[in-house]
């Protein structure tokens with residue numbers, strides 16, 4: 001494979017020209033993946049066989065929850081500094097656990113966004129340095145694409161499928177049609193689902209991260225005590241909105257202050273059941289839009305930290321049953337942010353010859369479907385950002 005030199009500004013970068021490269025079908029490839037877009041510092045090595053089957057050789061995730069917990073949420077500056085401190089060691093451990101050397105890698109992938117820009121720069125720059133030193137292709141992966149492709153690593157799932165991505169930063173329903181082919185069917189017009197859980201937890205005095213705390217409290221609570229609004233119910237588009245519900249919980253909590261433990265449990269139960277109704281309604285619409293446009297999906301796939309919630313998993317089972325489609329939820333460690341999903345997305349792209357140049361930019365915002373022509377009848381189903 002030929003190497004090439006070219007000038008960018010005052011620097012001369014060396015990169016391998018792999019755009020358009022078709023890897024021999026039977027060749028298994030090894031890819032290192034780096035994730036630093038939020039508060040997890042992670043690295044992993046995966047193998048992708050010529051038959052498209054994946055294998056995780058190592059997967060190291062260091063959560064920064066302890067660093068951020070005193071502030072009740074992720075502090076971008078603390079996150080970026082922690083990534084700087086931790087990443088080199090985590091990459092070294094991932095390589096050692098996998099038992100491979102840099103020279104054996106077919107590529108190095110990093111999440112180039114969307115996310116907190118300081119962290120993204122740390123991960124992407126590290127990947128660029130490895131790519132440069134070891135003359136290996138760089139894969140600047142969209143973090144959302146990595147979530148979207150994970151079920152092909154865990155379940156060898158065929159396209160097209162419907163992804164429900166619900167994390168602290170994202171709430172989206174996405175038609176996954178192929179590698180690099182995504183149509184966003186719905187998104188949140190305000191808060192992300194995980195963010196709403198975290199904010200409700202904070203206003204009720206529960207520690208960060210709030211999702212698991214709210215779920216635990218809700219189990220002890222009476223969901224019928226409050227009748228909170230069900231956002232967006234019955235709307236023909238597949239978008240979400242959480243801020244009205246969050247405000248309703250806040251108003252009720254301030255009206256009742258001081259709160260007894262049972263009040264907190266009941267507020268959490270009332271909030272969670274409203275979320276369940278909203279998710280079911282929005283996904284019913286999303287799956288209908290999917291089928292009208294692309295035919296039946298091979299599965300409904302859930303990813304993101306919120307998919308760890310047992311009550312939400314129950315609602316997803318019902319939605320999938322109603323739509324007569326399979327429900328696929330990757331194991332929790334691969335639903336939440338990790339390096340294996342970045343490595344896998346990189347490997348899927350590399351197998352198609354889709355590599356990136358060494359001046360690939362880090363991106364705070366990066367829509368999954370920005371390069372795809374959205375079918376006209378779906379154009380008004382998406383929020384404006």
Ligand code: KG4
Nearest residue numbers: 167168169194209211212304305306309336
């Ligand atoms: O995917 P993730 O680990 O990180 C990113 O946000 O990228 O998701 C974390 C989010 C947090 O907002 C957290 O509160 C939420 O997922 N979460 C939950 C649960 N576990 C985590 N939300 C509801 N119920 C849970 N059991």
Ligand code: ZN
Nearest residue numbers: 147167336337
């Ligand atoms: Zn994520």
